[in-house]
Amino acid sequence: MGQLDNLPENSEALDSQATEALLRTMTQELQNLKQNLIVQLNQDVERLQAEKNRLIQEIDGLQSQRQQQVEQQQQQLQQLSQNLTSQLQEQLRQQLQQMADTSSSAMTSPVGANLLPGEYNDHAYRLLASLDSTLSTTFKTLQQDINSYQSALSQQLGQMHSLEQQGQVILETLVNRLNQQLQTAVTQPQLPPADTTVTSRQLPTAKPIPLEFPGAPLPIPQPPKKKLSELQLGFFLVLLSTVALSIHNVVVRIVGNPSQLLGLFTIGGVLKLDLGNSLLILWMRMLVVLPLMVLITKFLYPAVWRDLKTFFTAKDTRSILNVIGSGCFLFLSQVLIYIAIGDIGPGIAVTILFMYPIITVPLAWLLFGDRPTLLRFGVMLTISLGVVLAAYPSISSTSSMSGFGVGTAVGSGVAFAFYLILMQLGFQKLHPVPVSLVQFSTIFVLSSVSLILPLPFSVNVLPENQQGLIIGGIILGVLTLLGYLLNNFGVRFLGAARASIIASTGPVLTAILAFVLIPGPKTALQTIQTVGILLVTLGVFALSFERMIVQRRAAKTAKA
Template sequence: MGIQDNQPPPSRSGETRSSEAILSSLIEQVESFHQRFRQELSGDIERLQKDKNRLIENIEQLQNQYENLQNQHQQAVSERQFAQQQVWLKQLAQVLASNLQRELVARINRLRSSSEEPLLTTDPSGLQLPSSLQSDLSATELEAVLDTSLNDTFRELQQELSSYQSDLSQRLSHMQSLEQQVEMLLETVVSRLKDQIDRTAIPNGENTPSGTSQPVVEPVRPQPTAMEGSKKPTPSSRGGSPVQLGLFLALMSAVALSLFNVCLKILLQGPQPRQVFGLFEIEGIISPGIGNSLLILLLRMIVVMALMPVVATFLYPAVWSDMKRFIQSRDTPLILTVIGSGFFLFLSQVCIYIAIGEIPTGIAITIFFIYPIVTVLASWGLFGDRPTLIRVIAMVVILGGGILCLPNFFGGAAGNTQVGIIAAISAGVAFAGYVLLTQIAAGKLHPIPFSLVNFASIFVFCCVSLMILPDNLGMDVDLGVWQGLIIGGVVLGVLTLCSYLLNNFAIRSAGAALASIIGTSGPALTALFAFFIIGEALTLKQIGGMALVILGVGAMSVERLMASNKKADSSKK
């Protein structure tokens, strides 16, 4: 819906307790927890350091064993080659002897028929040779026989050497792969050790989601809240220039959300065509209703889910590692809490879409801002956070302003006024439920992955709702308007992400409390843009009621800022 960004958060638990004894006890508990956490973390770091040293020693031992194996292998190869050479020489002598014997026998058989002289004589070497063969056997023939035998022997030797070389190459490749695995294991251990040390060196991340789909909500338990890599910004801890930049970015985020609401109003059909800037008329693309509101929300979420991973990685590079830990943690209560907050945010958006379609845009947003009343009362009942006098007065002011903003139930306003008012109130109540669940999950998941899970939950709830919705409440869209409807969904999605980015940078520069104070200008900016863009005018009574609502919500944000600064000063002392 886009109107829930930059809204004043509910106050944290424990701020109303003024007893010094309780405060001292709380501080001692936090310090003891901090000491235990540091001791446990130091023990983990020492254990990881020991593991690292042990792995380094193991690698050195593996390297020494590898060198010893190489030396032993070379020595074994040398001995094997020497023994093999002796065997080859014996085989060569046997082959030569057999070849010579075959050749001599052939010569003897040829000489039998031509001569009757003794066929065999005794050679000094002990070999029986024909006497005629001793004169006829030439050196050339003997050389040819020897060449043939040597060639055969060398071929056999080459085959055996090739087999030995292949076996040696396989063994070396196996040893290299083992070495690479050990190196990768060592790098992994060192990287984890470095990450653990880095996490101990930086403060915790922002404990509560913020941006397009989240208000800035303080956790119930008192603990430090800060954006990643920086302390919680306050006017006393930052210079004037960053604070001014943060306030400007917060204002631009509120402007983007106001334009979002007006663009949504232009998409929805009304009893009469709307004049844009007084120049041309637009009849609207789709009629207001539950099914059509779900369709618009689905188109918007398609754009958001396509671009949000890039935006999340840019804002918080560790978003995917956090998401992996969140999924693998199997923390069922946390998972149900995060998904439940997404469900209440989904209901809030559907209801505010219906409200914007039925009553003036600024009035719908103003009525929606009753959610701080529900949040404060529910926090009192659930967490024991008793409201202060300032909050009680602010709630009375917000309630009075909301009543003054109500359009006439029985005529005088375009559209189904009763449905619009009920839908706006329902949107505020559902958003209060989202805020309370966000409070419960605060500190357990960084706001960027929290936002990503919320967006994904809304996308899934939209798809499921459109599939199970009855026909009488389903979509009612003409075929000829799909192109304009898709373009409108893209515009709404882009405005959503623009507001998300601007609000995130505003919190980093000026702090969550100051950014939420600027966010209270949402109803006034929405009414202002609706008046100038589509000529949607309000009565003086409605303008006065809107001013009271803004004043009440702003008072809550200022009180939260003052309480935060007071606690920061007391902790420094």
């Protein structure tokens, strides 16, 4: 699909050759600085990771060694205690035996028989004193051994604690150094946001993000070098995303108009796709998408809530208005395209929606100074001719609603162009995932407020159609989320530039799926309409292909 033109460097006089040379020099220096910073940060991260792994291994080894030593010391103490107990028992047994022998001999021998009672007691006391002295000496030796083991264990624990503190100091030093470098990169002086005049512009702070299919913002482009299997997987995921979003448009048509599903049976037509009912369908769609988005954003981008808090507390009013404004224009574009799909069918409505490069290319020139190339002028002419051919049968029709449907489709394309411009500005300050969350939240709030306030339109749903409306809203929400996730993961493997080329097939896929899923006079295309759809698709494809070539050249220049 189409893609925003690269944001230019700051220029005071576009026609001045000296200024252009200065801009080229500044661009080269910024690219070199960026490349050097990325290489240095990658080296620091790798060194930090290696040091972390080494410290973890050392700590694990010390803990294992400590555990082994504790177990050995416990075993030694237990064995020593058993040995001491055995020795004490043996000595006590010997002493008692000696006492018994002495007493027996004293009582039976002539000498012992001649001992007086007082002398016999003194002899017993001497034996008990000798036994007490032996026990005291044994317990003192045991206490000394225990104190020695305790001292050795304390020394080893102290060494382990010292190593742990050293490891913490090393980690803190590495982390602080990396944080300082990151803060230096983030807090580099930046010029004010882009002005609406030609003579006051800014240097870009983020790579341009391609213009993608409605309602599915793409993440930041990933490195272009991918393995073949990853490219195939990315191609398959992005193609499935485009198919899911095309089916979404067909389902909108089914909800608003009775249709023959695969030509077998009639379904849909639960409500007329006017302004009020379109708001209701969009609200029900967001009622499914938004809670699921809140759950999966942490998985897609772990720092989403931290970035949103920093973004909204930074008091950068212009950036906040850009992000919220992009959600407002996306809301308007979605409401208008629903009305158009109900009037002129999904294939023609989406084809007219893809007229947005006619708006975005001049706006990029006006706001960012990105002068269109001859190819872009040719793309604008091709898309304009394709839109006229696709819309001509509806405009020339006697039905007044057909002309109204073309008008709402054109309005949807214009609103979508402004959504893309503001989204591009929002990506300069915020990651695409939190930007998408803010956009979906804005759509939900606007659709809710529009349905609550007493505005001059009504919502008409018959009781017997309420169940079908709920089912349709759930299907639309699931298809939206599925298209977003498939596109998000597909771009990670394929790259944003290639993904935009695949997404440019949206008008053709929508027309084909509408003709296959709900065949009938409303989805059958005339030859002139088919030619128009192919011209619009070819124009958007060429614009996306040009952006991919420009990005490759810029990447090669940066590496050189």
